[in-house]
Amino acid sequence: MNYSELKNILEGKGLKVTPQRIAVLEALYELKNHPSADEVRKIVQEKYPNIALGTLYNILDTLCEHNIIRKVKTENDFMRYDIEMDKHHHIYCDECDYIENYYDGELDKMLVDYFNRKGIPNFNIKEINLQIVGSYKDHVKPNKND
Numbered sequence: 467m468n469y470s471e472l473k474n475i476l477e478g479k480g481l482k483v484t485p486q487r488i489a490v491l492e493a494l495y496e497l498k499n500h501p502s503a504d505e506v507r508k509i510v511q512e513k514y515p516n517i518a519l520g521t522l523y524n525i526l527d528t529l530c531e532h533n534i535i536r537k538v539k540t541e542n543d544f545m546r547y548d549i550e551m552d553k554h555h556h557i558y559c560d561e562c563d564y565i566e567n568y569y570d571g572e573l574d575k576m577l578v579d580y581f582n583r584k585g586i587p588n589f590n591i592k593e594i595n596l597q598i599v600g601s602y603k604d605h606v607k608p609n610k611n612d
């Protein structure tokens with residue numbers, strides 16, 4: 467992701483382009499796999515050592531509000547961030563704390579069909595994201611670049 471691509475993402479959502487927002491977005495793309503705010507902070511601070519933690523969280527919240535990233539809650543209630551906005555589920559390994567994206571169109575269709583048929587009383591479903599918790603059998607993490 468170069469500067470103008472990152473700038474386009476912000477502008478495309480009607481957001482003002484600031485150096486800090488660019489740095490946060492850049493860090494998120496660099497880290498790729500569902501980083502925590504702390505991991506983002508470490509990268510951003512290489513460029514902006516004085517960035518306040520509050521500013522960082524505000525930027526992450528703004529990016530979430532504008533659907534550029536989304537929050538992912540893990541089992542231990544640790545907030546992580548996801549830059550991948552395509553429909554996907556998560557596989558979470560509770561031994562190594564790794565979150566892998568899980569794509570399964572057949573499953574998506576099944577879930578939508580099921581809830582269209584059955585519904586949940588007094589509730590409008592916007593989306594269904596599964597978090598499948600377990601652990602890797604051989605504990606070799608899949609390709610880190612997804």
Ligand SMILES: [Zn+2]
Binds near residue numbers: 500548555
């Ligand atoms: Zn994800």
